[in-house]
Amino acid sequence: MIDIRISNCNKNYGSLRVLKDINLEIERGEFIVLLGPSGCGKSTLLHIVAGLDRLSSGAIEIGGRDVTDVEPKDRDIAMVFQSYALYPTMSVRSNMEFGLRMRGKPMAEIRPLVEDKARMLHIDHLLDRRPSQLSGGQRQRVAIGRALVRDPKVFLFDEPLSNLDAKLRASMRTEIKKLHQSLGTTAIYVTHDQLEAMTLATRMVVMKAGEIQQVGKPEEVYHRPVNLFVADFLGNPGMNFMKGRLRLEGGRVSADVGAATIPLDGYAFDTSPTDGQAVMVGLRPESVQPSTGGEPFALTLKPTLIEHTGSDNLVVLAMGSEEIVGKFPSDMLPKLGEPVAVGFDLSRLSVFDAQTERRI
Numbered sequence: 001m002i003d004i005r006i007s008n009c010n011k012n013y014g015s016l017r018v019l020k021d022i023n024l025e026i027e028r029g030e031f032i033v034l035l036g037p038s039g040c041g042k043s044t045l046l047h048i049v050a051g052l053d054r055l056s057s058g059a060i061e062i063g064g065r066d067v068t069d070v071e072p073k074d075r076d077i078a079m080v081f082q083s084y085a086l087y088p089t090m091s092v093r094s095n096m097e098f099g100l101r102m103r104g105k106p107m108a109e110i111r112p113l114v115e116d117k118a119r120m121l122h123i124d125h126l127l128d129r130r131p132s133q134l135s136g137g138q139r140q141r142v143a144i145g146r147a148l149v150r151d152p153k154v155f156l157f158d159e160p161l162s163n164l165d166a167k168l169r170a171s172m173r174t175e176i177k178k179l180h181q182s183l184g185t186t187a188i189y190v191t192h193d194q195l196e197a198m199t200l201a202t203r204m205v206v207m208k209a210g211e212i213q214q215v216g217k218p219e220e221v222y223h224r225p226v227n228l229f230v231a232d233f234l235g236n237p238g239m240n241f242m243k244g245r246l247r248l249e250g251g252r253v254s255a256d257v258g259a260a261t262i263p264l265d266g267y268a269f270d271t272s273p274t275d276g277q278a279v280m281v282g283l284r285p286e287s288v289q290p291s292t293g294g295e296p297f298a299l300t301l302k303p304t305l306i307e308h309t310g311s312d313n314l315v316v317l318a319m320g321s322e323e324i325v326g327k328f329p330s331d332m333l334p335k336l337g338e339p340v341a342v343g344f345d346l347s348r349l350s351v352f353d354a355q356t357e358r359r360i
Contacts, residue, residue, distance in 0.1 A: 258320030
């Protein structure tokens with residue numbers, strides 16, 4: 001069942017088009033992550049769903065009801081902000097109770113509800129403290145708890161973890177994922193952090209310059225990006241790109257990349273390839289590893305730089321006039337300048353038209 005429908009959504013600020021013909025359907029219980037660089041329009045889209053900003057044209061439906069012109073308080077949504085937005089003079093308990101009190105809910109119902117959600121978020125021992133007495137992670141839990149007690153149709157998260165340090169962010173990510181699995185409420189989550197998007201999303205929506213580039217499950221978007229932007233934006237380090245030209249010969253397709261010829265026999269083309277077509281061949285670093293001797297394609301390359309990350313080594317390899325990055329196991333450390341046999345996992349290859357930048 002479709003819980004949120006965004007139809008032909010446009011947002012302009014004067015002559016500046018911030019959102020361009022956005023269409024998106026979100027099923028009940030999905031955890032949708034809007035991902036993209038700063039300024040791509042993801043937060044604007046979230047604010048429009050929340051009713052905090054108005055559409056220039058288009059429509060928003062929540063639960064089958066047109067809410068395009070409905071006030072935020074009447075949309076049955078709850079929002080968690082990056083800045084926590086807690087009342088500093090109120091206790092944690094009062095912060096969590098406030099929205100329900102404003103809606104006229106009896107205190108006899110509010111108190112057990114707040115205590116139940118506080119226990120769920122492991123902040124029940126903090127109910128009598130004020131926000132200034134809490135850590136960043138605890139404040140964010142309170143902000144999430146305040147949204148939870150509302151029992152809304154939709155949760156909206158606007159970069160809620162960006163103010164936390166890396167370790168705390170990882171911990172909160174896990175908590176939010178567990179929370180969604182337990183509640184099953186529809187959620188839209190905005191972030192520019194790829195790891196958050198990959199770990200939290202049931203589906204990702206990758207945006208650029210006010211337009212949706214790709215919608216899909218995290219593994220699908222990561223392994224089968226529809227264009228060069230998505231391929232380059234996802235992954236740390238990013239995908240390797242090699243300029244080349246397709247060769248069609250004897251019913252077989254290959255790509256000439258510098259002095260190397262990469263066979264594309266197993267590649268599933270989305271469009272028909274043409275002989276001599278200029279392409280960008282993409283392969284992620286984890287698909288470039290020390291050769292075991294059994295790969296269908298391997299090259300001997302010279303390492304020019306090694307970065308130790310603990311669990312593995314990122315090795316920069318000279319490939320003609322270009323460089324590519326491989327991911328080597330931590331116990332396999334090549335020597336700089338000494339040739340090493342490198343295997344390529346061609347099952348994870350992506351090929352893009354050099355002119356349109358679309359996957360082919």
